[in-house]
Amino acid sequence: MIRFLYADQLADFPKLLATMFKDRADQFHTRLGWEVTVDENGEERDEYDDLNPLYVIWERPDGTHGGSMRLLPTTGRTMVNEHFTDIIGGGTIESPLIWECTRFCLARETCPGTAAALMLAGGEIMKNMNVSHYVGVFDARMVRIYKRIGSSPEVLGSMGEGRSRISVGLWEFTAEAQAKVAASAGISPYTIRKWFEHSFGKAPTSLRMVG
Amino acid sequence: MGHAVLTPFSDTTLSRLELAASAEDLQSIIETLRDQFGVDHIVYHWVNSNGEQYGVGTYSEDWVSRYLQNNYLRIDPVVQGCSQRFHPTDWKQLDWSSKAARSFYRDAVEHGIGNQGFSIPIRGPNGQFALFTLSHNCSDTEWSDFTEQYRRDLILIAHFFNQSALTLEPDRQPEAVPNLSPRETDVLTLLATGHSRSQVANTLQISEHTLRAYIESARFKLRALNTTHAVARALHRGLIVI
Numbered sequence: 001m002i003r004f005l006y007a008d009q010l011a012d013f014p015k016l017l018a019t020m021f022k023d024r025a026d027q028f029h030t031r032l033g034w035e036v037t038v039d040e041n042g043e044e045r046d047e048y049d050d051l052n053p054l055y056v057i058w059e060r061p062d063g064t065h066g067g068s069m070r071l072l073p074t075t076g077r078t079m080v081n082e083h084f085t086d087i088i089g090g091g092t093i094e095s096p097l098i099w100e101c102t103r104f105c106l107a108r109e110t111c112p113g114t115a116a117a118l119m120l121a122g123g124e125i126m127k128n129m130n131v132s133h134y135v136g137v138f139d140a141r142m143v144r145i146y147k148r149i150g151s152s153p154e155v156l157g158s159m160g161e162g163r164s165r166i167s168v169g170l171w172e173f174t175a176e177a178q179a180k181v182a183a184s185a186g187i188s189p190y191t192i193r194k195w196f197e198h199s200f201g202k203a204p205t206s207l208r209m210v211g
Numbered sequence: 212m213g214h215a216v217l218t219p220f221s222d223t224t225l226s227r228l229e230l231a232a233s234a235e236d237l238q239s240i241i242e243t244l245r246d247q248f249g250v251d252h253i254v255y256h257w258v259n260s261n262g263e264q265y266g267v268g269t270y271s272e273d274w275v276s277r278y279l280q281n282n283y284l285r286i287d288p289v290v291q292g293c294s295q296r297f298h299p300t301d302w303k304q305l306d307w308s309s310k311a312a313r314s315f316y317r318d319a320v321e322h323g324i325g326n327q328g329f330s331i332p333i334r335g336p337n338g339q340f341a342l343f344t345l346s347h348n349c350s351d352t353e354w355s356d357f358t359e360q361y362r363r364d365l366i367l368i369a370h371f372f373n374q375s376a377l378t379l380e381p382d383r384q385p386e387a388v389p390n391l392s393p394r395e396t397d398v399l400t401l402l403a404t405g406h407s408r409s410q411v412a413n414t415l416q417i418s419e420h421t422l423r424a425y426i427e428s429a430r431f432k433l434r435a436l437n438t439t440h441a442v443a444r445a446l447h448r449g450l451i452v453i
Contacts, residue, residue: 006295006296008295052295054297054298072297073297073334074428075333075334075370075431076297076334088392088394089392089393089394090392090393090394091390091391091392091393091394091395092390092392092428093392093424093425093428094428094431094432095427095428095430095431096333096366096367096369096370096431097363097366097367097427097431098424098427098428125298129298129299130299130362130363130366132423132424132427133423133424133427135424154418154420154421156421170420170421170424172420172423200298200300200304201300201303201304201305201306202303202304
C-alpha cells in the first residue's frame, strides 16, 4: 500500500524507515554512483531529509519499502533551487503551489506497478492539496519508466554523463494522465483515495462532536 | 458566505497587505479579508521556534484569553495536527477523538468560532511556523464547496500574509525586490507585450506546461493571484521593461 508520511512520523514504522534509507543507498550510491552520503548502517540521507519532508512510500506486504519519493514545498529550501538553478535557466522556482519531488527510488525486485503507484499518489496530492506542478530531480534513466507509466515530466535539462546523469523536470498531472497511470499501477482511483484518507484523514464527512 | 461574486478580495487588499507596517495594519486587513470571503472568522497564528505566540484575527477577546488561560495550544488538534506540516487541512481531517479535544471543540463552538474550519500551515525561515485559518458556521456541503472554490487563492493569501508578518519581526531587513528568475522575466515581458501563452512558449522554446510553472512562480514572487496582476506589478516595480 501507499503511505504518505512526514519525516517525523517515520519512527512509527521502523522497518519501513530503515529499508527506505537502505534502498536509497542501494539505488543512488551503489547502482547510480551519485555523490551521496551513506552512513555506517548503510542508509542514505541528505540535508533535505532534516526538513521534515513528506514521503510517499510504497510499503510491501511484509512492511518493507518498495519505492518512495520525497516532497517539499518550493517556498522553503529545495535541492533544485540550491543545486540545479543553472538547469532551470538561473534563479529559483518558488510557489506554495509547486512542490519539489526528489529521491524517486525503487527497491530492487519491487512489484512492477510500484513506480506507477507512486505517481498516482503524487497525483492524488496535486488534486487534493492544490499542487499545480512538481519540479523533480531524478535519475535521467527514469524518463523511460515515467513515459511507460503514462506520466512524463518535461525535462528542463540534465547534468552529468552515463549512469550518474541527473535530470530536472516538471510534472503536471492531467486527468488523462491520471487514468493512464492508474491503469499501469493496477490501482483503482477508489483505492488510492482510501490510502490518501488513511494518511491525511477523511475530508468529506461531518465532525461528530457529541459526547 | 458566498456574498462575493467573482473575486472575494480585491487587488487593493493585496496592496494593503504588502504595505502593512504594523500589527494593527495586519489586524485591519484580516478583518477586511473576513468580510470579503464572507466567513465568520479568519485568524493568523504564529508560533516561533521558541514557542512564542503571536497572532491577529477576528476571534473575540473573550475566546482569545480563554484559549491562552486554558493553554488550549497544547490540545488544539488544529495546532497539533498542522504543526510541522505543509499541506492545507480541513478541520474534519484532524483527530478530535480525545476527550480533551472534544470538549475544546464544544467550547470553541460555544464561543462562536464556527463548526467548520480550514487551516493552511506555513513554514517560514529558521523554524518559523504559522497557521492561517478560516472558520465558519455552516453545513458540510456549503463548507466543502467554499474551500474547493477558494483553496488555491487562500493558500497564496496565507503565504502573502506570512511574508508581511515576517517583515514586522524585529531585526528583519525590509523585504527585497522580488527575485524574478531570467526565465520568469522573459515570460512576463512577452506577456506584457501582448503575446499569447502559446506565442510565449514558442518564442522561448518551452512547452506551455513549463510556461505555466514559470508563471505560477512569478505570480508568487510578485504576490499576485493572477497573471494580469503579476504583469502589472512587475511593470510597476520596474522589473520588466517594455
